Amino acid sequence: MAEARARxxxxxAEAAEIAAEEAETLQRAARRKAEEQEKMERERVAVCQHQTPEKGQKCSTNYIPTSPELYRYRHNLHRWLLLSMYNYEALRSEDDDDSDLVQPRDEYASDYTSDSN
Incomplete structure (x- = not known):
């Protein structure tokens, strides 16, 4: 009886040792996978910070546009704001003539539209 109990x-004890080894292996694999994902995320963020994302490529929320992009965005935003204010004043005027409304001309239209037509 004592012999069966010892066995x-x-x-x-052997089963516990095997389970501990298995758990350690799983932890190493999970840690390695997390490190790989973190590395891929860092690389993706670095790529997104230095260039415009390709079509279909997802960039993280901390995409930092380059100086020309910022200038173009700010320039267009300012221009559209001024045109909107001018057109609002023109629409508020007493006459019903729409000839004084300004039609916007987008200098960068080729940047935003494709010539697939």
Missing amino acids: ALQMA
């Missing part, structure tokens, strides 16, 4: 304890 059962030995088998339980």
Whole structure:
């Protein structure tokens, strides 16, 4: 009886050792996978910070546009704001003539539209 008990304890110890090794292996694999994902995310963010994302490529929210993009965006925003204010004043005027409305001319239209037509 004591011999069977000793054998059962030995088998339980071996099973516990195998389970511990398996758990350690799984932890290493999970840690390695997390490190790979973190590295890929860092690389993706670095790419997104230095160039415009390609079509279909997803960039993280911390995409930093380059100086020309910022200038173009700010320039267009300012221009559209001025045109909107001017047109609002023109629409508020008493006459019903729309000849004084300004039609916007987008200098950068080729940047935003494709010539697929």
